[in-house]
Amino acid sequence: MSNISADHQKLDPDEALRSNMTRHLFRRISAHNSILIGGTVLGAIVFMALFASLLAPHDPFSQDLSKRLLPPFWMEEHNPKHILGTDNLGRDYLSRLIYGAQISLMIGVCTAIISGIIGSALGITAGYFGGRVDAVITFIITTRLSMPIVLVALAVVALVGGSLHAVILVLGFLLWDRYAVVMRSATQQARNMDYVSAARAIGCPTWRIVLSEIFPNVVNNLIVIATFEVAHAILLEASLSFLGLGVQPPDPSWGLMIAEGKEFLLFDPWIITIPGIALSILVLAVNMLGDGIRDVSAPENRN
Amino acid sequence: MLNFTVRRIFLVILVAFTVSVIAFFLVRMSGDLATALAGEDANAQEIADIKKIYGLDRPLIIQYADWLIDALRGDFGASLYFPETVGELVAMRLPTTLQLAFSGLIISLLIGIPFGVISALKPDSWIDRISMSIAVAGQAIPTFWMGLMLMVLFGLILRLTPISGDESWQHFILPAFTLGYYSTPPIMRLTRSGMLEVLAGDYIRTAYAKGLKPLRVLFKHALRNAVIPVVALASVQFGHMLSGAIVIESVFAMQGIGYLAWESILRNDIAVIQAILLIVCLFYVGLTFISDLVNAWLDPRIRVS
């Protein structure tokens, strides 16, 4: 424990400044690295999703019961035609995985767009108008935050019936809170700037002030939150599908693939390992990209 | 502070009320209660009779008021599938979920706080970077998959823990770890930044200057101050765990309210869903309230706004 006091004595101003600078440097570098790594991996997955029909070796839906549960390439008895093996209905696992990327990305992006529109609209309105409007919107945000997402999403998906569209809409209407909170405070800051007063003194209509004076100054927050919400939505879709109330069979959602593989995990644990790793890599890539963008745009705001 | 507390209590009541409205109408829209009660093959006359008996032909507002008043008395109606009343059912299942969430919370605190402290003592050291990296990576892993993988590894391959169920404390190890792991990163980050802030403060320097023992300074002064916001966060995280329990309980087949909720949603057992939704939301509201109070007590600026 003498280290602590030693550390402490080290804190002369010069030293502190230097360590602060290296820390900043380190953050900058690691921010760029995480954008690079996250972006590359995400790019690869997007590419895979876009060209799924060209890349997938088989039809992801075609069943062949004679080829049930073939193991992947690293195990004995694997079939070279099915690199990642086949599922319990004899469908090619690699092809399902490739098509599954489409579902995850689609859900992530569409949800982030819907919730981004709802959350920004609420947040900017609250931040710009303040007063009663702000009180009402803050109340709506508080109410939303006191509802557990998974439970509400499950109940609502059960109500409208599980499907890709249902999941997108339900998550889109649930995941707007972070946008609203951040956009609200960013707008509060922006609206106190004199350029807003100047625009008002010019006679600029409110909608135009919001769109051309406020919005461009708060939009960078939006991009950072959007990446995190994409990751959030992908994970939630996987959970919903895993619980049987998200994307429905035979669509190859990664969460659903894990659910379908669950009963075989005793003898064939690889069947849940593969889609789980795919999910984790995708979410990690998106998170790294978001972390990197946040650190580059405002390195002081870390933590 | 008193003023703030009173204001917050008003807000909490208002939010709780709104949430109860949402819980009622959301679930009510999800299915026709009369048809569910009468059975799939009931004819129109039977359904009409059921509606009369259960008062389902009255305006929704009145039904809501009725439901709320009964719920406040602890009477949540009858389940379609279980012989017990919904109240009994929830009371029976709730302890499992609370135990699970509580163990999860303890685990996340036991991992998060020490690692947060170490990271703060040695910022940007390898241990700081590694624990932060694991935290980032860990948040990318879906909970249910993590649970399944742990089940395979410790239950099936190593045979160290039971695979599923909730009969003994050993059954809680894997689920609690899975649940707790997910809440660890925010706790770790908050401990770290809190410690960094406290350690840079003047009175810690003074304490060192006075020649107090480093360990004593660390635990008596620094940690105690850094940990209070973590308490506030932990209270919110506990709420998240109650909701996360739905997924974890269904992975490990634990008979808590999360599993009950899932079953009931799949079977459209309306009274049960409403009850659980209301109860979990109320927990959330209450826990957030506690966290707000702790934060306001810590930071006077919050009280004013």
Next chain:
Amino acid sequence: MTPILETRDLECSFQISTGMFSPKKALVAVNGVSVQLLKGQVLGLVGESGCGKSTLAKMLLGLQRPTKGNILFDGQPLEKLSQFERAARVQPIFQDPYSSLNPRKTIFEIITLPLSVHKIGTSRDRVLKAKEMMDLCGLASRYLNSYPSQLSGGQRQRVAIARALVMKPEVVICDEPTSALDVSVQSQILNLLMELKNELGLTYLLISHNLAVVEHLADRVAVMYFGEIVENEDTEQLFNKPRHEYTQKLLNSVLAPDPSLFSRGV
């Protein structure tokens, strides 16, 4: 001479809530203010921080609604004018040129925003107009497509002045137009303001903490104290024979004015 802008018993109060159960309190920021701006003149407005100067300015600009009283423009009540019509007559110059220019817009967009809001001229006209205004305000036209972050504080304030004048307003409200600038730049901007005033026949309300500035530039000076105008006199009269106790204190509290500010003797 009829005043071009005049306030009559103008009042503005804010409702301040002090707690959930205590009733809201009214904070009277501006209390029964009657001032007159004569065409082509400069009215200085001085007073300690928080006495309501900016609130008065905001009301004149239509950014804050008065709770009582009237504002007359050329004898006409200003409420009769829409914000649109008012904007063409009264324009502001703010204190902080770092906050008054939108960092996401080019200088061209900033200067011509009034024109585009009021749908004046084609886009080619606007480019010419922007160049003309920049020239008038001593700003090289190569900055047309720059962003505010590429400009110095003094240059930014010139942009703000160009924006305020592009619609040819009759009255300009300058709320501490130089206090955020370097001393060396302050005099340039003040000189520019006075040149523009003479050239375009403008009328100024000049709010300043710097009594030396007011003494040199203003024709009349109004002294504000806790939301009220306690003295309103010709500049010379006020500085030589302050009548109100507060004015005397204000004048005494100020150190000798900084002569370097007025090298060119306005």
